[in-house]
Every structure is written in C-alpha cells, then in structure tokens.
Amino acid sequence: MRSTPSRRATATGALIAAAAMLAVGVQTGSATAADGQGIPAPRSQAAAQADPGALPADLSPAQRTALIRAADARKAAKAKELGLGAQEKLVVRDVVQDRDGTTHTRYERTYAGLPVLGGDLLVTENTSGRTESVAKASRAELKNVDTTADVAPVTAERQALTAARAEGSKATEPERAPRKVVWLAEGKPVLAYETVVGGLQHDGTPNELHVVTDATTGEKLYEWQAVHNGTGNTMYSGQVTLGTAQSGSSYTLTDTARGSHKTYNLNRGTSGTGTLFSGADDTWGDGTPSNLETAGADAHYGAALTWDYFKNVHGRSGIRGDGVGAYSRVHYGNNYVNAFWQDSCFCMTYGDGANNAKPLTSIDVAAHEMTHGLTSVTARLVYSGESGGLNEATSDIFAAAVEFYGNNAKDPGDYLVGEKIDIRGNGTPLRYMDKPSKDGSSKDYWYSGIGSVDVHYSSGPANHWFYLLSEGSGAKTVNGVSYDSPTSDGLPVTGIGRDKAALIWFKALTTKFTSTTNYAGARAGTVAVATELYGAGSPEVLAVENAWAGVNVGARPGDGGPGEPGGKVFENNTDVSIPDAGAAVTSSVSVTGVTGNAPSTLKVGVDIVHTWRGDLVVDLIAPDGSAYRLKSASGSDSADNVQETYTVNASSEVANGTWKLRVQDTARYDTGYINSFKLTFP
Template identity: 35%
Template sequence: MNLRMTLLAAVVAALPYAGASAQTGAMLPESLMAAPAQEMSATVKANLENRLAARRAAAGLDEDHGFIVSKQQPGERGTRITRAQHTWKGLRVFGSESVVVTDDNGEIISESASERRNGLDASRAAAATGKTAPDVTPTVAKEDAIASVVKRVAPVGVHRWKPEAELLIYPVMKTVRVAGAEKKAESALNALDVEEVVDHYELAYLVKTRMASGKRLIYRDTIVNAHTGAVIAEWDALQSVVGSGKSQYNGTVPINTTLVGSTYQMLDSTRGVGGKYGGMAITNANHSPESNPNPGTIYTNSTNTWGDGQQYINGGSTTNANGQTAAVNALWGLMNTYDAMKNVLGWQSLDGNNTSTYIAVHVDNQYDNAFFEPGCKCMYIGDGGTSFYNLGSIDVIGHEMHHGVTDATSNLTYSGESGGLNESSSDIGGEMTEAYARAGGTGSVIPATGNDWVMGREISRSGSPLRYMYKPSKDGQSPNAWSTSLKNLNVHYSSGPNNRMFYFLSQGSNSSSSSDYYSQYLNQQPLAMTGIGNDKAFRIWFRANTQKFTSSTNYADARNKMVTAAEELYGVGSKEATAVKRAYAAINVGTDVPETAGGTALSITTQPASITVAPGGTATFTVGASGGTSPYSYKWYKNGSLISGATSATYSFAAQSTDNGAVFKATVTDSASSPVTVTSGNATLTVSTTGGGSTERVTNGGFESGTTGWAGTTGVIGMFTGQTAYEGTRYAYLGGNGSTATETLTQDITIPSTATSATMTFALHIDTAESGSTAYDKLVVAVKNTSGTTLGTLATYSNANAASGYQVRTFNLTAYKGQTVRLSFAMTEDSSLQTSFVVDKVSVVTQ
C-alpha cells in the first residue's frame, strides 16, 4: 500500500500545551526470528491456500469463501508467518484476514484471524440478520470510481503515485454492547463491553489516491459503493512522524560509511541488502518540495568526519558541515533502529527480510514534519521551522522506521482504533530505540532505562514534547483511557491510551491519585501495578503486532492478542501475562486482576494431553489448576470455539472421524471478587481407525460442512442469532418461528449386519416462550425405512422439556443392524409462542 506515515498530528499548531522496572532477560535462541523468508513460489502459495481452504468447513464456510496469500515474513526459527486475505467469490473481504504460522514443511501450526466474512452467504442466518450478500457485478466502472474521488478530493492535484481501485466486499461495521452491558451508562463502558459486528455488506471499490495539490500532499483512501458511486467511508492515508559524526542531539556518534575511491559515502552496506541503494543510505533531498520530494543522491564527503552538531541554518548549504548534521542524525537513528530489532529480536530491517531502506533529509524549506512512505519504504525528514528543530532525533527516527515494520506486517488500517494502534506502535518503537541507543546500541536486550517516555522533546522549540506516553492527556488532546469516542479521534490522539498501557506494562503505576502515573481503573492488589521492564514489554508488543494483529485489530482485540503473546513467551498464568491484563485494565480495556490471589496466583497445574482414539471411542481431556480463590469454573474450547455445556475439569465425548486433528484447550476461572482466568495449553485429538473396529455412520453430524449429507428442511442448518453450537460454529435450528411451521431433517445410514453394537447420540438444546406442561410444540426423533415408513420412534420432546444448555441424548440402534435406515428429526410448531429445538453433534457409531 502506498501510504505515508507522518509523525505529527494534522494541526501542528496545536502544540501550545504545556516506576520501578522488573528484571529483563535475553530471548532464548529458539525464540529469535528466523532468517529472511524466501519469496513464496506459486506452488507454495497454492499449497497453503489449499490447506486453508480445507479448514473452511470447520469454520462454517462454503466454497464461495477463499484465501489469497498476500505476504510472508520470518517467524521464530523453524516457522514462517503468512498473511492470507479472506475472499468471497474471488473478491477480498476488507479487514478480514488470517495470520498463519507454518512450519518448514508448510504445515499450519496456528491461525490468528479477524472474521468479517461469516455473514456472506444466502443462509437463514444471513437473512435473519439482514447481512444479505451483495451482487458482485459492479454497475460503476473502476475508472469512474477513481475519477469521482479525484474530482472531490483534489480536482487540480498531481498524482504522486498512480491511482488504484480494487473491487472488494466491504463490511459496514457497527458497535454493539455485549450481554450484560446493555444498561451501563456510556461513561461506565469498558472496551470489552462492546464489540464491532458486521451490520451489512457492500460491493465497493477501495480507491487509493496519492496526490499533491499546491504545496500540500493529499493521500486518501476512499471506499466507493460499486453500484451507486456513493462514498461509504474515507480516511487520510498520509501517516506521519565506522566513521564519526557530530549529531545534533547526541554528541559525537559512530556511523558506518563506505569508502569509494577517495570519497566517503553515507551508505551502510553492513545493514540490509537490496533496496534502492544496496544498503542503508542517507540522501540529500536538497529542499525538494513536500508535495513532490526527491530523495536526491547519497551524501558524500572527502573525510570520514561529518557534521557540526548544530541546527541547520535556513538557506545555507545542505552539503557543508552544517548541512551534514541532519544526515548524521538520520544515519545514527537508522543504525540503532536496525540494531535494536536485529540484536534483540532477530528481526532484520523493517520487513524482517533484511531489505535496505534510506532516509532523505532536508525536505522542503523549514518543513515541520517527517514521514515514512511505504511506496518507497523510505523516510523523509524536514529541517524544522516555527515549531521544531531538525526532526532527526532518535525517537522520531525510530518512530518512522517502525511504521515500516507495521506496514510490512499487521498493516493496521490508518483510521479509528486500528489507526491509533498504528501510531502507538511507532511511538513504542521510537522509545525502545532511544533506550537501546542511549545505552550504547549494543547487546541482546532493551535496557531498562535511557528513554524519556515522551516523543520528540529534543526537536521541540518550545520544550513541550509531541506526546506524553505516561499520561497522554498532558498534551491537551489525547485521552488517557479507552472510550466509545476514541475511534472518532485523529490517530495521533487515539494512540494515547495504548501508549499509556505500554508505559504501565514496562514501568508500573502509582497508587496516589495525584500522580501522573495513577490509573483510576486499577482497583486490585497491589493498587500500584508492577511493571515488567522495557525488554519484556517490547518483546510482547512486537510479537503481537507482527504475528497476531490484523489490519482491523482494535483495542479490545489488541488486549486479547497481547495476552496470548505474553503467554506464548512467558507461560500461561505468568506474571508477564498478568501484567498485560493489568496494563490494559489501567486504560479501561478489560477489568483489573490482582497480581496475586489467596497468597498464590491461579495457574494451570495439569495441562490437557494430546490423545489418539478410534472413531466412536471416548475422547477425554483433563485440566488441573491451583492457587487463586476456589472453587473454580471451567470452559472448554474446540478449535478456538466455546463448547456449550463443557463446564467441568474433565471433558469427554464420543469422537467422530471428523474430529481428527481438532485442538482443545480449557480456561479456568477462580471465585475471587475480581475473578482471574488462566488458559491451558493446546491438546490435539487424533482419530485413527488403526487397531479399532468403531465406525462413524453419520456424515457431517456436526453440520460444520453445511448441508452435506442431510435432506429435508436444510435451511435450518447454519448459524443463527440467539443460538450457539454445542461444538464448532454450525448446528440445526428447528423451530423458533413463533408461528405454525413444520421442519424436518433426515439422513440415510447403513448399519452392517455384522455390527455388535450401534449407538446413536446427539446434543439437544430446547428453549421456549411457552409456559406450563402442555406440549404445544414438538420434536419427534425416529428411525424410518428409506420409503419414509416409521420403524420406531426414539423420543418425542416438547416445550415442556426446555432446559438451559445442551443435553446429550443416547439411543441403542442395534435392532436395525443389516438395514439401511433413515434418521429423522421432525419438528412441529403451533401458531404462537416459539420453541427452539437446536440439534448438534449427531452420531451413530457401530462396533
């Protein structure tokens, strides 16, 4: 994407306003990032896309849903991280994507996804929610969409980059309150009290225009309805801010240059490969205008001593000692940004693939800004004017270069909450680069001290920094905590709460309400949360941003994925994971948790073990916990989806062949006044026919493959408002109409004459608006022959049998061995007051 990331808020004139660290430890060698990822061949891409497609059924997706692999980056050694865009009927679904971790053999290890595609079908579920799928044939031409945007945005503008228009499916989102938060006052809402859901879908063009109009750059992303030409959404895409040299802010610093003949070049060939110059380079833009900046040529000098350490004299030479100081600032900052990521994390350059970049200095005249531009993956720096000195301070350089990291990985959309996280990620990168550089720029950890926790103090002529990470509101514009209005702010201000989160995560908080380091949302013990230090905090953030976040990640999603990243690095129930929860709670994202409970923290003591069973055999998983406040409550998950009714320390069920490869985990929650939840590790179920005589006779008994195998009123199969699956995401929802209706599901199966047993099970949930014991609405479960004649009625259920959650029903079908029979679920509902009969996990296992 040809976006530009600028450091400063849109109105620079708005600058009038006026912890204890924990131990750090080097990352284990196996946790360092691998070597640069090789470019994926068409065959490798197709193979991964096919592997992802094979997982569609488990997610309740049909064949119209697909994947497009967009880019790959290094993971930990032995793994690769791939980003795959979700598609529907061949069109990308905006903001819906998967981050996939694979091993060296291409096998999928894990998947972190943003799901904005599930309503894209013609099912009853989609119709019930109004999320009807759009017609994918546009009536507005791509060229007309571009022309309309150009005419409205900058009719006399000059294109810096060729305009683009991508036809896609655009999910129009809305914010809704979760269960339990419906009656909360707006001011009392926590970020986890609301969620973004798809309101409806539009066929649209994403139009990218990168223009210059007069002296101003106008970079815009616009969503245009492909049927009407109307603008659906729009946001600014201009994303802002071994020789020796005398830098302006750091004294005499070592810089790497290249000797060519008798001339020294400001080209560091030891950091990065390829790119425009074959190494990290500093070039002289020589006052080329902001509206059309030209990087110019690499700085050269007859000696290897550069700069005079003084602010550039406006109108003076850009190549003498005074003019070279801006280049010294830039190269020293670039070297330290590269080294901090490579030496600490194993991440090479901005994209992880060690691609060289460059910085152009002396942009425009008295230019009060700096920006990263993904179109060239480079940075432009101004000399400063009325508000700033030269913008090449170490934290500003680190900030802009970390925009390059985000651009190459999560690519957080530069608007709303995701835009604030984008800016915050760069502020975090800038601060950690500053800490690393101030300590000498060596070593494998981010030092505990050295940065000042404010952005751009050195460059400010007034002495007031751009942003205060420890208390964002000190700038007069940024909030300290999340609220529902955060998404409406300029991204440089909506970054504030996440900056504060990171400060607390690293340095801790203060319990005094008069302190700048106090949070009203921290109400557990100790009231002053304990930080974990720069090094660990940065590792967790970097992992989440590069391996978990997607382009649509918001504050709530960031919190959950940060917890996951901390658990992967330091363990489930670790103090680091607890610190992440507390740091986000401190900005009103999630509730606070105690650092210890009942003397010892709640932790997992017995992890679920991976097992192998035969089809029809009993699969059993067990989790154990200690610490915290008993009694505990349990939840089990299959492939990331909650299993209804699985609320004990042990979860058992009859395994089907379709369960092969399923991954299970559990959460344990204690009974403290502010409950603490810990998550177990993953356990994999292998369902193998080797050595066993059990056979599953039902096809698609969990309905995860849609209507496959079933006949009758198949529109009842899907995902519907008000009901949940027993396992997975899909189920059969019979009834629930509140009016006269008849609905039936059937499937023919064969029970061999040699069978010694045949056991039928299914999960049934009944809820009703009826009252009393009179059976108004009924579900009859029967066995019929293939002509439809009833051979036996297994059970009749009615509104009088309503109960919370699913009940597992079991029947013996041995009497039907040697026959092909028809399983039948038949529902009748009277003229008023609904009863819902929700069926899932239908199984007939023969021995």
Template identity: 40%
Template sequence: MHFLNRGRKLVRTAIALAATIALAGGGVTATADRASAAPVTPSPIAQAGTAAVKGSAKDGYQVYSRTSEAIRYTRTYDGIRVYGGDLIVRLKNGKVTGTSVGLAKPLSLSTKPSVTALSARAKATSAFRGKITSSGTPELFVDASDGTGKLAWETVISGWQPDGQTPSRLHVITDALTGAVRGSFDEIESVSGTGNSIYSGPVAIETTANDTGFSLTDPVRGGGYTCDMGNRTSGTCAVFTDDDNLWGTGANADRASAAVDAHFGAATTFDYFKNVHGRDGIFGTGVGVPSRVHYGSAYVNAFWDGAQMTYGDGSGNAKPLVALDVAGHEMSHGVTEHVVPGGLTYAGEPGGLNEATSDIFGSMVEFYANSTADAGDYDIGEKIDIRGTGAPLRYMYDPAKDGSSHGCWSTTTKNVDVHYSSGVANHFFFDLAEGTGVTAYGTSPLCGSAAPVAGVGREKASAIWFRALSNYFISSTTYAQARGYTLSAAADLYGFCGTEYKAVQASWTAVNVAGDDFCSAGNDFTLALSAPSVAVDPGTSGTVTVATTAINGDPEPITFTAGVVPAGVTVSFDPATVTAGEPTTVTVTADPGTPRSSAPVTITATAPSVTRAVSLAVSVNSSAGCTGTNGDDVAIPDNTTVTSTITIADCAVTPSSTASVEVHIVHTYIGDLVITLLAPDGTAYVLHNRAGGGTDNINQTYTVNLSAEAPNGPWVLQVRDAASADIGKIDSWSLSL
C-alpha cells in the same frame, strides 16, 4: 574489508559526529498455499477448517509470510482482493493451535458493481484537499475492514496537501453499490508543527569509500543512504559526499550535521529490530533505508512515504526534524505494514494500535541508542519541539497530558484521530514496562478503580508487543483483541499465568481494557468470539464463531447454551457440544416482523470441571421500509446551517429506542460543528455538539431513542458550522428506525 567492481574498496568506517534518523521500502512475495491431491498432511488452512478461517467456496488464500510457528495469509473472494480478510494460522510441530481472523462470518456478496469506476474516481477526486497531480485507476475489491464484506472501489489520488510541500497519496474507499465514501487514509505518514535547533553529539556512522572520497552510504545495513534535497520538494536528491570522512560540525549551519542525525537514526533503528527482535532490518529483507534531508523551505514536517524517510528543516530552516524517536517511529510504520499485510488499518482502534506500535518502538530505539545527548524516555518528539512550547507531542506515561489523547479506553476511543486513540496502548505499554504511579520517567495514573501495576521491564514488554504483532495481530485488531493477543504472546515467551502474563492482564486493566482472561489450576478452557456482535434483519440469520482453547489440564467436552434473548430471536449452536480446542458456530435468527432491538446474550459453555461464559451483543435491524440513505453532497460554509433530508414512507412499526443515525461529514476541525436530527414533527435530537476539537471528519453512527416518534415523513439532518476558518460538506447519512 569488502570490494566493489572496478577495484573500488568498500570501507566500514566508524566516525564521531552528531545523531539520529531515516527509512525505506521492501515487499513480500505471496505464493498460493493449497492442499495437494496426494495423501499428504493437509495444508494449515485445511487443518484449521472452513469455520475457523471464516471461509467460503469463493475464497482463495495466498501465503504472505511464514515461520515455523505462524503462517500469514491474504484472501481473495471471487478473484478480487479482500481488505481485512487477512488471517494467521498458528502451528506447533506442524499442528494447528489457533487462528487470528478478522471476518465476523464467511463472505457472501455479489462482485458486480452498480457504481462505475469513472464515478468512483470522481467521488474520490472531490474528497481530496489540496492540489491533485494524478488519479489512479479505481480497483474493485471487498472492503471487510469492519468484519463484514462490502463491494467497494479504492482510488488513489496523488498530489500535494494545502501547504504545497507535503506530498499526499490519498486512498479513497467508495461503496460500489451506492457510491458513498466509506473512508479514506493517506499513505504518507507525517508529523508536523513548529520548532528550533539541532540535537545530538558525537556518534559513529558507517560510510562507503570511493575513488574521490566517501559517500554517506551504509554498506553494513543494506546500502541505506542519506541525501540532500537542496530545500526543494522534487528533483534529484544528492547523496552526501566528503573528502576526509569527517561529517558535519554538530551545528545546523553545516548541512551534513542533519544528515548525520538521519544516517545514525536509520542505522540505529535497523540494528534495534535486527539485534533485539531478530528482524533483518525494517523490511525483513536486509535492505537499507534512504533518508532525504533538507526537504522543502522552512518545512516543519517529517514523513514516511512507504519507501523512504523525508525531513524538513523546521521553522525558518533552523531546526531539522531529525530526532531519534521520530526516526524510530516512522520506520516502525514500515515494519508494521510489512509484518501485517498492508499494516493495521489506519482508522479507529486498529489505527490507534498502528500509531502506538510506532511510538513504542520509536521509544525503544531511543533507549537502544543509549545516547547521553538524547537519553531514552517515554516522551514522543521531545527534541523537535514542533508545538513551539518545549512540550513533547505525546506522553506515554500519561497520554491525556497532551490534552487530546485517550489514556483510558472508552467507547469513544474508536472515534478520535489515531494519534490520540494510540494513547491507550502507549499507556498500557508504559505500565507493563515501568509500572504505575511515580516512576523515573513520569507518573502514570490508573484508570478507574484498577489496582497498581508492577512493571516487568522494557526488554520483556517490547518482546511481548513484537511477538503479538508478528504472530497474532491482523489488520482489523481492536483493543479487546490486543489484550488477548498480548496475553498469548506473554504465555508463549514466559509461560501461562506467570509474572509477565499477570502483568499484561493488570496493565490492560489499568487502562480500562477489560477481558475475560483468568488463571486456573485444573482442567480449563477459554472462549473467544470471532466478533463481539451480530446484527440481523427480520426474517434472516447471522453467525459468529466461538473458539475454545484448552489452557490447562486435559481437554474436556463443552456444551453450549444461550441465556435470555430478545423477543422474536432464537440462538442455536452447531455443534452444541465440542471438545475444548474445537469451535462451534452460533446462529442468530430473527423471525419475520421482529421489531428492532439490541441486547446482550450470554453464551454459556459448560464442561465437567468448569463453566465459562461470554457476552454476545445481538441486534435486530429495522424492518423493510424503515431505513433510508441520502448520499447527495451538501456544502457546509462557515457560520452557516445546512440540511439534508430522508423521507420515510413505508415503515409499519414504531421507531426503536435504539434507532441509529450514521453520519459521514468531511470537515476539518469538527469542534466547529453542531449536528441535529429533526423528526417529522420537528422534535430535535442533538447528535454532536462542538466536540472533537481539531479532529478531521465525522464518520460515526449515533444511537437515538426515537420510540416516541411516528416513523413516516421527512427526517432532516441539520448541520451548523458555528465558527470561521474551516469548511466542509455532508458526504452522506443514513437513518435506521
């Protein structure tokens, strides 16, 4: 028994009632990690070396979190924040054993903007859909989310989405040199749709006794509480109270029933991360989670806003969205964004891994609860029925079953909504835990000619995923990197090349994520590129790092050579010979006047016992005068064709067979759009033809064979909206011949 001030008793009370959901916030204090001038052991950053962390003379490093095995750092450049500059230094007995770094090369850029903060705010405001209530002061930072550094402004626009009930805190990233919108993401994670009815049977919950009765406040899990929004979207949220400590009836008519679901969900998710993964609650600090229920009127949504969980009552206020896997999913976003500084970037493949992490742990929370009323499964959101068809939102065993998710990786996975690109990792996790083919939870198909997989069980699969998240994932992690990181996690936990390690290999292969990993018996090593590609302008150089890791036997000397390279390109190594465990820097140089090209270059590493190789994609950009950008906004009304023009005047070379067209369009339901590039002679090249369905916005670079075209003259981007109900605009586009 515990006691509060003024003699009030704090009582842990287990009571029976309905089940599921909730969430809250926390933070980590960053402190500098700097080498002492005294003759002591160098800091981990210094031990790892400048090349390994892609450091520059202007970089600063701040410790974000640390364990005996790994230290996470955030990075600044010339005193400003670097988004995507986070890194991990892994240790064993105080010695550096490896790093995770998202930068492709050290940063080198001016931090003086050409675009004012006022202009950046105006651009961000125009990108917001809904009602704006406030706009934050733009922050100048380095956007390195794609591995290279660009000076940018980040502006946070707050308000309400078009439904008038869903809050929005939209982060808009604008280029500080051109003013073009580089991307955006909403801080508030949500799930929306339509549904009916309430879910769980009797459950035990923790409450707090006071002078007049009891409150729905959990004294065991950091004071997390559940409150009633009274079907409003703002104002006071009243913590539930009760005279006899018997809460709800299990029916939706009793407002406390949904509150019990939410309270139980918050407690179960807290316990899962603490008891299974050793994390002290969602934020690692022991702080509990506020849960707001009965939000809005007929609000068919639930969302996590970085500090708390909020649940609507569903269509007709008849079916609150308080299901256990929804709670676990949304609160796992809180775990991810506090383990990885700012979370896995919420776009492209990192965004898919972000969503998959929440699907994975949301399902594991459901299994952990072991409820007969809501038994564990690999269906996501099956209880809330927000589609109104009785179907779940997503199927981990066969993601493509929902009609939108990618169950097999492809080069287009990075271009779809993160809720759909998550399918690749969801499918991987299911195969690792349960295996492929017919299982108790559904039939998991194989991708291509992959071999069947025997699962290792949920306990091992979730341990591997959590360790990869904790010790290896950084903000820009891709699927190819996730394969390597989960293999390293499996080796840490269960041994190199054991059953679990081989199951991870097979499970990624089963979803078409390939890798160069292998198992061996003699002296051996692995190779890992800091970036899969390098692009240079004619007359310039670019670098990537090849990390080597001794994985078996004794470390041996390794000598590097390059295979066939594009005309006008040279590849060199510094140093050309290393000992396994040390990195080398690969420098790619293009002579002046080198034509635009793109080709894979084989990097071969030869040791006395074994030879390994890795492929580096080398690209030479367009020559001077052969590129152009149009950043003027062009509205795209319904059932209308609009155009935007770039005039090339000083290009002295023939356009490339791999010319690129980078397109940024703000538009809901991109399946309405047809996008065509018109050459100066009128030849049409279709870039996008009503693909993507209900996905929002196009931010994509298209490769086009323009070698038959003359370079100079007006190049026209033609956009046709072929349907009604959704409108948007051409935000910007670029052409590189």
C-alpha cells in the same frame, strides 16, 4: 452427510500503506554533532525467564524467502483446509517463525481475481504443519459477490478527487486509476472501486489518499491517507559512527552493513529521491542546521539504531525481514515542520522545521517512522479508529525502546515522545507515555468512544499500558526524568521491565494482531503472547493483565469485568481453527487467584463459528483432565455456530489451573473455528 459442501470464509483487512510522526537515518563512518556515541554492539534481550522456544527466530533473508516459498506452494491446500470458497485464493504476504519452529503466515485474499481489502489472515502452524490458530480482521463470509459494476470508474475517480480537495489538498491528480476490489473491512462483502489520489496535502506533505467507492451505488465507503503526518526533531545525537561506503576517493552515506540504507538530500525539493550525500572525506556535518550534512548524519544514525534494535533484539533483518534497507530523504520542502514514512517509496522523509532551523531527525522520530514501516508489513493496523491508535502507539513504543537501546549520552532513553522537538515552542514533549493526557489531548484510559478520536490521541491508552508494564505505577525517576503514572481504578501496577514489555508487544504485533485489531484484541493478543513466553499464571501474565486493567481495558485478574459485577472472568479470544473431520483442538484459560474449588454454577461461555454445528462435540476439560460434556454431535442440527453460555457443576474441581475448551468436528465438509472461550466464577 451433505452432498454439497457449505464453506465459511475467514477474513481480515489490510488497508493502509504508510505512516509518519517522526523519522531519522543511520550509517557508519565518522559523523559529527557534539560528543555522542557510536552504534551499540549487539546485545542480548533481557527477557530472562522467557521460554526460549517461543522467542522470535533470528531468520536470515534467505531463510525467510524459503519459508515464503514453502507457504506459497501450500497455499491452495491451506485455502481448502480453511474452508475458503472456490472463488477465493490466498496470497502469501509474510512469514515469521518462533525458535521452536512454530510458523506464523500472513495471507491476503482475492475473490474472482479481485483484491479483497479486509481479507487478510494470520495462520499459526506447529512444526508438523498443523494449524493451531487463525486470526482474522473480518468475521464476514466472502460469498455471493456480483463482480459486475453498475457505476463507471470515472464516477469513483471524481469522488476521490472531491474528497482530496475537501481536505485542502493541492495539485490533486489520480495517482492510480480506480481498480475493482472487494471491500470486506466493514462486514458484508461489497464490490467497490479503490482510487488513489496524488498531489500534496494542505501542509505540503505528499498525498496518497485512498478512497473506496461502492461499485453498485456510488456511495463512498471509506477513505484513508497512506502518508500520515507526524512531527519529530533532533538537533544532535553527538559525534557518532555512521555506516558509509567508499568508491575511489569519494564517500557516500550508504550503510553497506544495514541493507545498503542510503540518505539523500532533497535540498528543499518535494519530489524525487534527491542527491545521495557524498564527499571527499568520511566526516559528515558540523553539528549545526546550516550545514546540510548535519541533518543527513542525524537521519542516517537514527535509521541505523532502529535497524540494529530490531535485528539484535528481535531477530528481524530489516523492516520487511528481507535484509533490504529503507532510505532516508532530508531537507524536504521549505520550513516544513514534519516527517513521514511512505510505503510507496519504502522511505523516511524529514523536513527542517520552523525557519529551517530544527531538522526533524531525532532518534525517537526516526524509530517512530521506521516502525510505521514495520507495522505496514506485519499487522497492517488500519490507520483509523482503535486500530489506528494502536498503530500510532506501536511507533511510540518502539521509539522509546530504540532510544533506550541506543544509550546515547546526548539523547538518553525516556518515555517522552519528541522531547527534542519542542514543536509547541514551550519546551514540552509531543507526548507523554506515563500520563498521556499531559499533552492536553491524548487519552489516559480506554472508553467506548475512543475510536472516534484522532489516532495520535487514541494511542494514549496503549502508550500508558506500555509504561505501566515497563515501570509500574506511581512516582519514580528514570534516566533523570520524573514520572508519576496513575491507573484508571486507583490500584497499583508492578512493572516487569521495558525489555520484556517490548518483546511482548513485538511478538503480539507480528504473530497475533491483524489489520482491524482493537484494544480488546490487543489485550487478548498480549496476554496470549505473555503466556507463551512466560507460562500461564506467571508474574508476567498477571502484570500484562493488571497493566491493561490500569488503562480500563478488561478486568484485574480475579475481578469482575463490565456487566459481570462480582464475577471473576477468565477469557481467551485467540482463534483456534477446527480441522474438518479431524483431531480435537483446544482453547485454554489460566485461572488464578480463586480460593478453593470451582463453583457448582460455573459459567462457560462458548463462541464457535461453524457452518454446520451438528458436526461438533464440545467439552470443558478441568485442570486435572476431567471432562464435562457441553454439547454432543447431532446430524440433524444444520444451523450455524455455537454461541452459548453453559452452566457446569464443577464443585469437585480445584479452581486454579489451566481449563480447556475441547472441540472436535466429527463429520466432513464443514469447517470453523473457536472464536472465544470464557469462564465466569460467581
């Protein structure tokens, strides 16, 4: 036994604040446009065969608050259980729950009182409070950070202002003075400054540029824009019902049924909240862009549809789950062809388009922008690299889901993004989900360099995956729109329906993804969720795997993956926390499509992160419960981690079924987690 405990730290980054690409609003009263429809009544999700217990719980704001308070009361004990160092503390950010009581808690971290950028954790616990898994964005240990800066804050501020001006920003000014942080998002922890620059971007969009500067060397480590540009437009959704409020003889665009969401008129301004739309009657706009109320009605309606979709389908009461509505601002700037979401104001903002004639307020634009808000309070997918593409895809996926949910005759559901906008002036959508490359820039399939592509285009494979999982490959017509979706390997994919596909993505976003999740992580997370909802080896799980293979992320079930020709690989990348000197835990894979028995040369890939591997006993458990010892405990083995591929003679076992990696920590003080478990059948 060791007299001084050796601790490992888990981590994940939470960086961005906001995003944009489309936007709109909602409410109920009696708005105009053409002959459309009102807000749909609550409907049940068509996730027919899903395990009811694995579905998201419909938490009231009060129930969510109670869960957060409970997690906050236990955070010190949880930090100790996870093996965090004495300088580290957990900060509860959000809690969601499944109907069976499984709880998923998101934490931020501090180190010596400093915020840790890249330090978020997602901990899943069963109903008895036992930790089942821990997801993290960074594998680096958080220790030995000198918190004394060698570089003055003014140096970081100048660097940030220079970066903003280099991108064409106007009226640049420090929005927030440099603050000391620990930067963990890219490996070894580094003391740094985070500076936020305000003003305007080159196209008139508000600027919230975050720049991270090494506090020892002065080197710029990272930058990201917290207000991400996008485009969206909707002329009309027809005549709709809006949520409004009456005070005396006056009405306002205040949706009292949806968190008091409000819609404001900026009247071509670019700052402030603007003026709340009000009037002597409860009729808003006349269906033309010259009437300023029309864009307000469209935005109000789009926000209502999005609220209702997430509430009625996924049980989430508002973007944050706290029952509070965001707000909308329309008529931003002059001839501003854009829309955006900002965390700093918790709001969506819409321009009026070219010649102020096409307000960017369509249903899919509104849903896209509000979903950026959802992502920012759940996974916080960093708006750069592969995680940035997944961030954009998440907004496109739920834009499509909300549009179908709305069932509006003037804007029926489709797998096109911004089809009402005609931003290019040639009558084409902004993006296509069935074959993303049709827009001329987006990517149909994953490849190793996709992280260097603009996030609006690297979103293509995830958008394509969602379409394939929903509808399947090949030619078909949906709601009058013709699609013809290919696959990377030329093999067909059979869809499972849009509702199931959206449910799987939502649950993965809220219970599996972290801020640095990449495409491989998205595949692992969605496969894990499909397994929880529909069971190992179910048609839904196979469809998820086939759809990912169809966009070149992973292999077809039973096929060899890259670097393993002819092999059949089954892998689980979901982290499983190993309790210190506690009960054994397992990581499982479901093997399907393999004929007969397992081979005498079954390859078992084990990746365990642990600070004293001699504590560990590791076994492979066959579907019939037979145990094969891979590693025994050894008090003299003080090295870190178990990263080995073992060969097991499993020829007496039937291949198909659930195989488990069982790990038990037999001694006190050191902790760790199962990082991944893989079986390769030759």
